[in-house]
Amino acid sequence: MSNPRPPPATTLRAFLDAHFASPDDLAAAPALAELLRRECAGLQASLRRLEEQLAAAAASWLHRSAGARSDLRRLRLPGGAVGEDDERAETVRKLALPALVREIQRIDTIRHYAEATLQLETLVGNLEDAAFSIVRQASKLNLSSILRKSNETELKHGKLLNAVNAVRDIERELVRISTTRPQWTSLITAVDSRVDKTLAILRPQALTDYRALLAALGWPPLLSSPDTQNDKYSQIPNPLVLMNEGNKEKYSQSFLALCALQHVQANREVRQRQIAAATPAPADSKYFDKTDCLDHGLWAIDELVQPVASRMEYHFAKWSEQPEFIFTLVYKITKDFMDGVDDILQPLIDHARLAGLSAKESWVTGMVKMLVAYLERQIFPALVTCNKDHATVGKPEAESSWMHLNDLMISFDKRMQLLADSGIQKIASLSEGLSRSLSVFSIYSEHPDWLHIWASVELSSAQDKLKSEMEDETNWSCSDSQHGQLGHMENSMKFLLSTREDYKAPPVSEFVIKTALSMIERGRALPNRGMQIQYNRSSSVKFLNDFFLVLRDRCEALQLSNTTLEDQPLSKASCAINAARYCESVLREWDEDTAFLDMGPQGSMFTDEISFLVKLGTNYLEQILSAILIEFEDLSWEYVQNIGSWSGQTALDDQILDEENAGVSPGFVASLDALTDRTAKLKLYLNSKDFLDLWRSIAEGLDYFIYSSIRWGEVNFSDTGVMQLRVDTKALLWIFKPLCSRPEAFLPLLSESQRLLTMKKPDAQCLLEMLTDDARRNSCLKHQGLHHIDARQAAKILRSRKFGR
Structure with missing residues (x-):
């Protein structure tokens, strides 16, 4: 029961006014108090009686409720058991039934596991039988019989497609299991192990058959012709274009079978990566599949590149000191066979339903990878050795060779990208993967120490050029100081500054900005943001920081706080401040450019540099202000006193x-x-x-x-x-x-x-x-x-x- 609320203040006041209207009424206070106590005792007795009645009613309700519950329990149990039987039934319901349910679930899980195992065993067995049949048949065919025995060749392609379908069925079942039963990792691992062993046999055999077919068709063609001196490489015969209908059909079957095998292999790699990352497989993973294919290149087109590369390297060996010829030859051969590759292979790629994949792009990618491999093996090691040799380190010849090679790589990348972009429209979500495959600068991904050497070479070259610029004092003069007072007054009220002339910055500051921008632009050739950031931090950003330290040293050398502000110190300090402000404005513009947004950890690559310039300009403006006020105070001290x-x-x-x-x-x-x-x-x-x-x-x-x-x-x-x-x-x-x-x-x-x-x-x-x-x-x-x-x-x-x- 809740406590009774106290009477309102107005009611209490009225009660007291009624009984104590005058001072004489105070004598009746004891009687009034006794009356109130008796009324309170009566109310408390009534409250106790009501509580006793409520307790009796509750006990009666609980008794009837227990009886009803017992009756209902007997109705649910067969035979209407009572007494101890009711307690036994309750125990069975609470303990035995859940255990029984769990046992049924365990048996059902074992049944599903056995069914899945049997089904996978059947699928893997079919795959292994197909692989064994292909390997056994391979020993019966030789190079001369590949084009003649069409029935055997078609039969072998059919068996390879059956193996591919078996892998596809296995993958479909594994994806279902990994989604619904992720705890069955042992089963998935066992199946993957057997499939991987089988694919390790199938892929080399499929590639061997494909190479034999290419050789029988006359691939690779000769890289020279009687008209070589007249630069008529475009007339070199292309065996892919010269195939008759029968051979074209055989080649198409081999090409499609190899693409199908690569496609299922890519699907397997995607699924395994998703399981390793503990992420559920998406409902539609075709974009993941195609990205994986593009990252590694099409096997069928890579096999076209490899025999061409072996013939090209014969010429490369003669041009180790003239790498521009190497890049020219690769570009020329790539372009010469581009149309034939596109006309023959693009319809086959479309037939294989490799959406978003271009034959031209794959051909260009294969040629780029071939060149990267040769540069990595033959050209760069010599440059690295020369750069690290104490006898040649820091010499212009060693640095110029490295920069010349990178200039050739930048130009080559752009030309090859134009060739690749002439194919079908790329899917936007795949563009990053494509750029990685097409860039010669991907060589730096595997050799970050080479990237550091390149950045050091760029930095050293830029610093040498800057040193010669800074030695000329005319490059440190404020631009508007040569135009006279009138010309300056016309521009003095212009506060929307944008160019170096607006900031009155010395010409050396513009040289620094252009040099840093050139270094940044060269770094854009790198295939990913991480490498670009690393390169810029070691080259352009360090170059800018070195120049900013020069600005600070020039101002500190003036000792503005201890000088009487002569014309020359004031001019030098002003020019240094103007240079700092101009560089600050350019860096802020770069940070707002979308091309620079992802180059810094917090979205800005020049945060520290901008802060340094702001502090530099503010500090030396304060020193000029202090010097002027002190000079004014010294000259006017007697006057103001x-x-x-x-x-x-x-x-x-x-x-x-x-x-x-x-x-x-x-x-x-x-x-x-x-x-x-x-x-x-x-x-x-x-x-x-x-x-x-x-x-x-x-x-x-x-x-x-x-x-x-x-x-x-x-x-x-x-x-x-x-x-x-x-x-x-x-x-x-x-x-x-x-x-x-x-x-x-x-x-x-x-x-x-x-x-x-x-x-x-x-x-x-x-x-x-x-x-x-x-x-x-x-x-x-x-x-x-x-x-x-x-x-x-x-x-x-x-x-x-x-x-x-």
Whole structure:
């Protein structure tokens, strides 16, 4: 039972008002308390009776419920057993039945396992019988009988297709088992072992038969002809084109059988990779199959390349010192047989239902792989040895040979890609795999140390070129410094900077950017992002970092904080800052380019370099700012100490102060001249964005320096003193007037203090009285348009004003 809620406060108040209307009613309080206790005791007794009734009703309900449950149990059991039999039945239901169900499930699993095993045994047996039959028949055929005994050849192709169908059926069953019964790994492993052993026999035999057929057809053709001197390679006879109908039919059967065998082998590899990765097989895995085929090349076309390669290598051996001839010959042979390969093989590939696969592309891929193998075996080892030899390391000949070879590889890749792209339209999801197969630069995938050597060679060459550029001081000069003051003023308000000229960066910075971009573009030939990142980190990024360190060293050598800011140090520092800003803008553009998005771990390849340039530019702008302010302070120190201490003569009532004809204070002239010269030089040398920030910072620094140097409250400003301060301030503002329409906005402390000093005496006294009122001091300052001087400072300024009589 829940506790009774206390009476509302209004009801309790009414009860007390009714019984204690006057002080005399307090005497009846004991009687009233006794009455309330008796009523509470009666209510508690009623509550106990209700609880007893509820307990009795609950016990009765539980008794009837237990009886009904027992009756229902007897109805469910045969014979209507009661008593101990009910308990025995309950035990059977809870313990024996689940065990029985598990046993039935185990027996059913064993039955399914036995059925699957028998079915797979049958399929594997069919495969092994077909393989044994093919091997036994192979000994009966020789090269001369391949084209004559058409029946035996067709029979052998038929047996190979039967073996392929058996493998396909086995794969279908294994995919089903791996999906529904992934715990049967031992069965899958055993079947895979037997199938792999059989395929290890089938593939070499199928390739041997295919090679024998090609040899019987006259492949490979001669790579030279009587018209070789006239460069008529295109007229070399192609045996594939010259086949008669009978031979074409035999070749088609052999080609299709080999493609079918490769297709099922690719399916098996995909399934095994998925099982190893513990990922479920997709419902439609044809794209995985085709990708695997393309990555390894078509066996039937690779067998066309190999005998051609053996004849080409005879010529390669004579051109080890002239690799351009090797690339030219490979491209020429590839192009010469392209049309014949496409006309004969593309219909066969379509018939084999290898969707998205191009005969031209496969032919080009095979020729590229052949060239990569030769370069890896014969050309690159010699270059690597030469590059690592202490006698030749760092020599221009060794570096130029490596760069020349890579230039040939880049050009060759582009030309071969054009040949491959002339085939059928590629499926978009396969394009990455295709580019890996077609790139000669895939040679660096297996030899990352060679990639590092290439990057080092590129870096060394770029650094040598940069060194000669930096030795010429004209390459370090700011571009706009040669155009005169007028030409610069026309461009000084341009803040949307994009080119080197806009940033007034020295020519050497553009050379650095172009060289780094050239290195990056050469690295794009690498077949994957990981290799591109590795190459760029070791070449272009390191090249940029070295130049940025040169910029920092040039600025540090100037010692801006210890110099009087002569023209030459200021020009050199400005050019270095401009170069840093220009390089920073280019790197930011590169980071926003889609071609660079994946080259960094966080999507940006130049994050650290950009941060370094930002810090470099900011640090040396701050040093220039500090040097200018210190120089101004040194030249104007005596002047600012005497502000307000000028002649205290007050003007007569009829005397009019001639502010227009008043001159600048003599002690202020030197500092203004120096500031004018520094501002003009910075405007001439520095890029417009940084100059805008710099002159505003200079103005704000001067404003604070002059204002804080005046001993407000200790000096007395007469009318003459106020006029002189206004004249001097106008002279200071005049320096910044060409840079903006309201330079006084950047000297707010001086502007607001002069507004207070020029107030009329009644207004000044009234404002001073309001400043003593805490409630009105802030509002009255805002009403006067004063936002940078607080009430205490305003009161000091007003007390420093000495009005004439």
